[in-house]
Amino acid sequence: AFESGSLSSSRCLILIGGLTDGLLSLPYVEKLSSKLESLSKPYSLIQPLFRSSNLQYGWHTINDDIEDLKCLINYLINNRNHLKSIILMGHSTGCQDIIHYLRQDKNHSKIIQVILQGPVSDREYLSKISSTKDQLDYCFKNSKYINEWLPRYLHDPPLTIQRCLSLNQQNSIEDFFSSDLTDEQLKNIYDNIETPITWIWSKQDEYVPNDIKYHVENFVKNKLANKNNSTFILLDMNK
Template sequence: SLRSRLCDNFTSLFQVAFRTGDFTRQVIFIGGLADGLLATDYLEPLSLALEVEKWSLVQPLLSSSYTGYGISSLEQDALELDQLIGYLINKDNSEGVILLGHSTGCQDIIHYMQTNFACSKAVSGVILQAPVSDREYRATLPETGEMIDLAAKMISAGRGMDLMPREANSDAPITAYRFHSLCAYMGDDDMFSSDLSEDQLKQRLGHMSTTQCLVIFSMADEYVPEYVDKKALVDRLCRALGDSEKVEIKWGNHALSNRVQEAVEVIVDFVKREGPKGWDDPWS
């Protein structure tokens, strides 16, 4: 059956997920580039706060975790996320999950919800924490322009899966495809840039309008260039997402390490309110 196949798939890929609390409702945390376990300071206190509400916190190690992001893609992450949710449904009788994305993990969630994979029906809510533009941040680095040109040439020569030179990305090997996806205008990862038009944002984010969604935006996010009007950007993103809720965290940095308690409270408040109200069985 599809149910047992999903479990087999998840375990055969040697994917690992760490869970705190043994409950039938789960918050799945998806980190950003180079993130792994306990990627943000708020995760440990969050796991304790969720336990009180009878929710588990699940932290998967995807093949894109740590230094794997450069040789992966949103497509691959979505596939692995679907297998994880399938596993939770089959093995833990999950009653539904809430996806919590940090940084580039937000792109994973947006992409996953567009795939309409079987298990995406089990997602009862989504939290996007620090949905910021990798492209706009990378544009502030001197080598980016030249490297985008090189990546585009490699892709058009059919070498999208080949690795870029080391100076393109100093902390992990990266393929021409993933570099282009993260750094080029309207690349696959380009979802939250301030220079995208209303139509482009809607095209990228509009499918989220059927999902309960909360945007948590750090108003002192160090990965958002100075010239970006953060307030205006948050409003535009929320509109494109289908009038999603927003919480602006004044003085908060990218990972909210200086606003841990506030982060936990905001997340738990949403989780309590948007708990599963029953979801369609993906196998019916």
């Protein structure tokens, strides 16, 4: 992990990027670090490198991400006696990591806030890409071999059958933001999460198919961000 800003602070924000992201991948990282440092109660910014970072997401699972995140958080708690609080911030698929972590690990008293920037559905985005159907056909035919990679002509960089199905199947272990999830499925995902969540939604998000943009925005606002301790922020770059 790489830490910047107020290194002696008792507070930190952990920023988790999306698929293919690594250190400094997001364009706002430098400004975010400076802003956190300038607060009256400053935060440091921590950018972890998971096993799935950069182009390695294809042969790692979201459970691997949670193991890596737990390792980082436990290290901070055990080695920084002055640590008071942690904020988790996710970008795109990094948002799924955070929701999965909160569902699995109930011992996160140091985590006072979650920020989800661009919490979009990988499944809904990938469903609009023509190659996805061929990938899924291959996965279903070879589902006994979940750790095998898809042929390069179907997907490059490397992608296992297991991760391909996880990204594309409804109600999979990382399908948390799809607008066709039922109320019962949403209840199962979110009902036991008590940490305050800020949902940051962009009208111009390139990973939301144009034909469902309005529907998905309303879904996030009215179905996801209506939970206890949730806040919805809409970003419109055209205004």
